[in-house]
Amino acid sequence: MAEVPNKQIIFKSFIVGAPKVSDMELKVGSIKLQVPKGSGAVLVKNLYLSCDPYMRGRMREYYGSYIPPFVPGLPLEGFGVFRVIDSDHPDFLPDDLVTGITKWEEYSLINKTEGWRKILSTDVPISYHVGLFGMPGFTSYAGFYEVCSPKKGDFVFVSAASGAVGQLVGQLAKMHGCYVVGSAGSDQKVNLLKNKLGFDDAFNYEEEKDLDAALKRCFPDGIDIYFENVGGAMLDAVLLNMRDHGRIAVCGLVSQHSVSDISGTHNLINLITKKVRMQGFLMSDYLHLFPQFLHQISEYYKQGKIVYIEDMNEGLENAIDAFLGLFSGKNVGKQVIRVAYEN
Amino acid sequence: MAEVPNKQIIFKSFIVGAPKVSDMELKVGSIKLQVPKGSGAVLVKNLYLSCDPYMRGRMREYYGSYIPPFVPGLPLEGFGVFRVIDSDHPDFLPDDLVTGITKWEEYSLINKTEGWRKILSTDVPISYHVGLFGMPGFTSYAGFYEVCSPKKGDFVFVSAASGAVGQLVGQLAKMHGCYVVGSAGSDQKVNLLKNKLGFDDAFNYEEEKDLDAALKRCFPDGIDIYFENVGGAMLDAVLLNMRDHGRIAVCGLVSQHSVSDISGTHNLINLITKKVRMQGFLMSDYLHLFPQFLHQISEYYKQGKIVYIEDMNEGLENAIDAFLGLFSGKNVGKQVIRVAYEN
Missing domain, CATH: 3.40.50.720 (NAD(P)-binding Rossmann-like Domain)
Structure with a gap:
């Protein structure tokens, strides 16, 4: 199978102060839209990516944090909503809509699926799964x-x-x-x-x-x-x-x-x-409460008791600015990047 | 009844930075060793006075603290151990040994007895009632x-x-x-x-x-x-x-x-x-546990399971230095002033 172009936001190197434009770059790589047999991996098309302040902590060298740093030269990682395109993993099948940790690129081949959760109901905006329901x-x-x-x-x-x-x-x-x-x-x-x-x-x-x-x-x-x-x-x-x-x-x-x-x-x-x-x-520390949270907040949302404000940014081309905006307070509401509209 | 001389440590005025020698002074006042009838007050001979860091907070103007400031021109106040000399209060009789809030002077006429506690057993050093048992x-x-x-x-x-x-x-x-x-x-x-x-x-x-x-x-x-x-x-x-x-x-x-x-x-x-x-x-916030504390720590002490180190300072003449020593770390152990030996 031929490779397709794959836009990516690459983390360049460890930083000390505030994140800057030059700490990341948009590159166009390429990817085969097929999972290698026996890999246990999943190939996904990213739809939404989440910009979160904690990601700043992954941009410095390892210092005993609860989460390892990003790898210079590779795409950023973070929460997202994505569609499975191909899979060698029994729990995730093509066409499944999933939320969990993915990479900052159009298509991702991923073999760490811990914490992934299938989105079964689409009666709420699916981007909310990295915000209100995430x-x-x-x-x-x-x-x-x-x-x-x-x-x-x-x-x-x-x-x-x-x-x-x-x-x-x-x-x-x-x-x-x-x-x-x-x-x-x-x-x-x-x-x-x-x-x-x-x-x-x-x-x-x-x-x-x-x-x-x-x-x-x-x-x-x-x-x-x-x-x-x-x-x-x-x-x-x-x-x-x-x-x-x-x-x-x-x-x-x-x-x-x-x-x-x-x-x-x-x-x-x-x-x-x-x-x-x-x-x-x-x-x-509280993941045992996640099902109860999801149920309760979904109910509140459907009953109109709560609302949620998103700041939606279109395309990976705007991803770096969107991320940096978190630290200057530019975002109004939850900062999200729409990587792709679904056909 | 004639008055007797009464050495006092007077608080001079509200302070801003660290307490200094000049913020307090030793004065000799005078006092009648008799409680006015109908006053409900108690006249005590102070034996031990406690130097505690929290007292620094009483040396500034009122700022909504949990405890009111000292009054400029009057003696400092603090925890002490003292002997009742005369009393118009039904709970405290002459010769009672008591611990509680008193004033920094040889003899004190006191009408606030909240928190006072009679010392019934003298099988531990009585000064420990402002330290280990206080x-x-x-x-x-x-x-x-x-x-x-x-x-x-x-x-x-x-x-x-x-x-x-x-x-x-x-x-x-x-x-x-x-x-x-x-x-x-x-x-x-x-x-x-x-x-x-x-x-x-x-x-x-x-x-x-x-x-x-x-x-x-x-x-x-x-x-x-x-x-x-x-x-x-x-x-x-x-x-x-x-x-x-x-x-x-x-x-x-x-x-x-x-x-x-x-x-x-x-x-x-x-x-x-x-x-x-x-x-x-x-x-x-935990005063309901005080009886349990007193019982438990007394037992530990009598069993030799705990020890307690005091830094004993002799006389009101050394009281100001003793108090200031708290803030420079001069004290070795609990800082106490012995105001008087008992006859």
């Missing part, structure tokens, strides 16, 4: 219910609130009977938080001279739960405003992916005086 | 058992390990079957940790060029539990060495009492990747 949505679900110990009436603050994770956290907290405020980096996002995502209040942190004052304005009685996605100055301001026995779920510190946290966190003394629990977590 | 000991007990979630075999690191709290944490952890390493600020303290307090290992952080390297040497497999008493650079080094699902009990950040944490904490990202729980606490 790792980010599950991170919101596990983080909110399992880490935040939420109670009705709690005052909840979510940073990066319109992002892939934050937007669902806010909606779950509202359904739980909490008072929910979000922060984001543009007036457009603040508008979405208040008018589309149902947050009680929201503010544009770029427009606030004093984050402590902004939080005191939004939470005159303090914060019970902080869902932490950004770190840096926001964390310090939140620490000044926590209530007794507050909880901070540390999901991401996106401000530190890029700048290795030069300024530091200065107000940890408040953990003691307010008896605050600050808990880092990864959704992978 | 707030510091109970902080160790509640912090270790209730906050650290200890398991047999855990790798436990204690900073300020020879201090009032750390020394008991280490001994409890050893009895729990943990591997325990402590850090302290002098070779004398390190020697005590290893040879008197039963720590498996210890190091002098002042002599270590690289705290990360010191911790990797002591914990090649990482740290499960960090009992945090100091903050600053040590916390950052510990964050690099935590194991999956590690716990950090934040008891004190003594390095930050003095310098308002200018350098900051930079490695919080490890909370996520290692799924670490960092929990601030105050012993006051």
